[in-house]
Structure formats: structure tokens, C-alpha cells
Amino acid sequence: MIPQWTLLLATAAVEEVAEKGKLFDFDATLPLMAIQIVVLVLVLDKLFYTPLGKVLDDRDEYIRGGLSTAKARLAEAEALKTQYEKELAETRRESNTVIVTAKAEAKKIADGQIAETQQAAQVQREQAQQEIDKQKQSAFTALEPQIEALSRQILTKLLGAELVK
Amino acid sequence: MNPTVAAASVIAAALAVGLAAIGPGIGQGTAAGSAVEGIARQPEAEGKIRGTLLLSLAFMESLTIYGLVVALILLFANPFA
Amino acid sequence: MHMLDGLNIINPLPLAALEVGHHLYWRVGGLQLHGQVFLTSWFVIGLLLIAAIAAGRNVQRIPSGIQNLMEFALEFIRNLTKEHIGEKEYRPWVPFIGTLFLFIFVSNWSGALLPWKLIHLPAGELAAPTGDINTTVALALLTSLAYFYAGFRKRGLGYLAKYLEPQPFLLPINILEDFTKPLSLSFRLFGNILADELVVGVLVLLVPFIVPMPVMLLGLFTSAIQALVFATLAAVYIGEAIEGHGGHEEEH
Numbered sequence: 001m002i003p004q005w006t007l008l009l010a011t012a013a014v015e016e017v018a019e020k021g022k023l024f025d026f027d028a029t030l031p032l033m034a035i036q037i038v039v040l041v042l043v044l045d046k047l048f049y050t051p052l053g054k055v056l057d058d059r060d061e062y063i064r065g066g067l068s069t070a071k072a073r074l075a076e077a078e079a080l081k082t083q084y085e086k087e088l089a090e091t092r093r094e095s096n097t098v099i100v101t102a103k104a105e106a107k108k109i110a111d112g113q114i115a116e117t118q119q120a121a122q123v124q125r126e127q128a129q130q131e132i133d134k135q136k137q138s139a140f141t142a143l144e145p146q147i148e149a150l151s152r153q154i155l156t157k158l159l160g161a162e163l164v165k
Numbered sequence: 166m167n168p169t170v171a172a173a174s175v176i177a178a179a180l181a182v183g184l185a186a187i188g189p190g191i192g193q194g195t196a197a198g199s200a201v202e203g204i205a206r207q208p209e210a211e212g213k214i215r216g217t218l219l220l221s222l223a224f225m226e227s228l229t230i231y232g233l234v235v236a237l238i239l240l241f242a243n244p245f246a
Numbered sequence: 247m248h249m250l251d252g253l254n255i256i257n258p259l260p261l262a263a264l265e266v267g268h269h270l271y272w273r274v275g276g277l278q279l280h281g282q283v284f285l286t287s288w289f290v291i292g293l294l295l296i297a298a299i300a301a302g303r304n305v306q307r308i309p310s311g312i313q314n315l316m317e318f319a320l321e322f323i324r325n326l327t328k329e330h331i332g333e334k335e336y337r338p339w340v341p342f343i344g345t346l347f348l349f350i351f352v353s354n355w356s357g358a359l360l361p362w363k364l365i366h367l368p369a370g371e372l373a374a375p376t377g378d379i380n381t382t383v384a385l386a387l388l389t390s391l392a393y394f395y396a397g398f399r400k401r402g403l404g405y406l407a408k409y410l411e412p413q414p415f416l417l418p419i420n421i422l423e424d425f426t427k428p429l430s431l432s433f434r435l436f437g438n439i440l441a442d443e444l445v446v447g448v449l450v451l452l453v454p455f456i457v458p459m460p461v462m463l464l465g466l467f468t469s470a471i472q473a474l475v476f477a478t479l480a481a482v483y484i485g486e487a488i489e490g491h492g493g494h495e496e497e498h
Contacts, residue, residue, distance in 0.1 A: 023266060033284075
């Protein structure tokens, strides 16, 4: 009979025990344990692996579906954005041309008015000049006999009356 | 039990564990060193390297455990007792 | 072994006795069972069932609470299975790989976290079910059956052709592999869990306070990694059987 060794303290104190017992003791535990495990596999398959696996798969599917719709929506939004941007650019260009034409028109009008005014001023100035010239002329013609008389007077005063004749 | 057999068994058990620890010890050292080198070279692969290292360390460790099993057989289920 | 009797100090702490190889034997119709393994495995299975029922009872599109946790676990298992079996074939294997992972993981952590030793049994003591060789061999044999089933279902008798790959003279090694796979799977898990328990037990015997804490944390870590390793290897073997040799890293 194989003696039972009992380890007490680290020094492996050994004593003989009447009770039968060993480390490598194969008996009916082995097949029964195997059957137990197989049953456990089947039961856990029903209770655990199948339902939870289904949940995992469903969630994967759900997330994948959500992802794809989100991607589609993102693409849609992207398309809308580019369209809006295009429209915005178009509008900006249009407004630019409107501004440019308006500016040009305003300039033309302003230029015309300035030219007109300048012309009118020119005309008035010329008229004034002519008036001045005319008056100067008339003044000169009016002063001519007086100058004659005055210079004769001066001469008589200086040279005497007899010399003047 | 025959005292000679008992003495021989105890010595054999000690040798079984002791000798079985040498090879795996060297192997584990080499493996760990290589793993550290790998991590230093590629820090982003650390998780994968660590997992593989632990698994291979367990394999090497089991070699020592085989020695230990032999020692336990000699001590507790000695076929010659 | 009377020569060591002088060293046999009576242990003052009831929590710290270290027992290996004691079992609580049940006899059911001439069959011999390890009672403590079944007790803890029922606890683990009950925990898993409660979590599964709580998570699957009222499923929502936006998860919360336990559903969140279990969905995280399921997603993790699915990724693991997908990575090793392939996108096309992985779905039917998720329950098997996932149950292996969850059962081993919860077993390991229950062994490391719960103070089973407070419950006294007539013989043996409660511990992680994966610390018993029967459980791990059962799991490993189920894995072997699973990959045989996968191979034969996918490729029919053509599955046997893989024993002649890559060279016919490798036939004995290929056949041997079918034995070493469950052997290494079961011994790795068994050894790791038992080693954790022994190391923590010895340390608790020596220093009952604080000092064993880091080792316990390491034990939690290795327990989780071992569950991952077992599930990963099972997935790798099944994937290999489905798509033939090569393409996956071959474990020693």
C-alpha cells in the first residue's frame, strides 16, 4: 500500500497514515467531470452564448447601419454645403458687378455735371471779362478828351500861355 | 518505505525541480529581453508584444511545472515505495 | 519514516496545515468519487450559471451591470477563438472554448481567493477543482475529442492524411503528438494550480501574515494566464485539425 505523505512545515515531515490517498488518483471522478463539463457547455450555450452572442451581433449590425446612414447624411450635408457655397460665390460675383456698374454710372454722372458746371463757369467768366473789357474801353474813350485838356493845362502852366499857341 | 528509496526520492525530487528550472529560466530571460528590445524599438506595439510574451512565458513556465509534477510524484505518489 | 519525527512540530494554526493527496471519498453505486472536487466544481458551475442567467435574462442593447461584464467575457472569448480557428469556422466552437476558459478561470480564482479551508471536511480539503488531476485530464481529453471531431467533421477520413504530413516517416511522431497534447495540457494546468497552492501553503506555514501576499497575487496572475493558455491551446489544436498542419505556432 502506498503511504500517505503529509507535508507539515517546510521540512516535509513524513508520517504514515492508514487512510488511503494519493496525488494521482484516477477514478470515476474523471468521466463524471467530463460529462459535467459537456452538460455545462450545452447549458451555457443555451443560456449565455446564444442570447448574448445574438445581442452582440445585433449591436454590431445596428452600429454598422447607424454608421452607414450617418455617412449618407454626412455626404448629403457635404453636397448641400458645396451647393450653398457655389450659390454664395455666384451672388457675390453678381453683387460685385452691380457695384462696379453703379460706381461707373455715378462717376459718369458726376463727371458730366462737373464738366457742365465748369463750362457754365467758363461762359460766365468770359462774359464778365468781355463786360470788363467793354467798360474799360468805354472808360478809356470817356477819359481821352479829359486827358487832352489836362495835358494842355499842364503845358500852359509850365511853359506859359503864349508858348502854347 | 525503504529509507534508501526515500532518500533517493527526496534527492531526485529536488533535482527534478532544480534542473527543470534552469532551461526555462534562461529561456524566459531571453524572451523578456527580446520583448523589451522590441518595445523599445516599437513602443506602439507594446500591448501585442506583452500579450505574446506572457503566453510564451507561461509555456516555458510549464516546463518547470513538468519537473515539479515529477517531483510531486516522487514525493507523494512514489511508485517504488 | 521515523527518523524525521523529531522535526514534526505541532502546527498551532488551524488554517495552515498542508495536505496533499487527501480526498473525500464518495461511493456512488460502486463508483469511487472525489467528493471535494465535485463540491467545489458545483460551486463554480453554480456561479457561472447564476452569472449567465443574470446576464442573459434581460438583454439590452445598451448593456449595464452583469451583462456588461459577461459581454466583455464573451467578446474576449470570441476574439481568442476567431484568432486561432479562423473567421469562417470559429462560431460553433465559441461555447466549448468559452466554457473551458470560464470554468478553469473561475475554478482557479475560487481556489486562490476563497478561504475554502475554513470549511472542514471529514477528509481532504476543499480547493480549486483544477488542482485535481481528474478534472484536468477530463478537460484535456474533452479537448482531444473536440479536435478529432472537428477534423473528421471538416475533412472526413481525409483528416487521417494529416498524420502523413509533412513527411510519411513522421507518422509515429504525429501519432505520439495526439498523446502528448492532452498530457501536456492536463499536467500544465494541474501542476500550476497545485504548485500555487503548495507555495502559498508553505509560505503561510512559515510566515502567516503579509509575507505570502505577493505570492498569492502572483498565484492569481498565473491562474488567469493558465486559463488563457488552456483555452488558447484548445483553440489552436481545433484550428489545426480544421485547416491542416502549419499556419499556427506549434507548441513544444
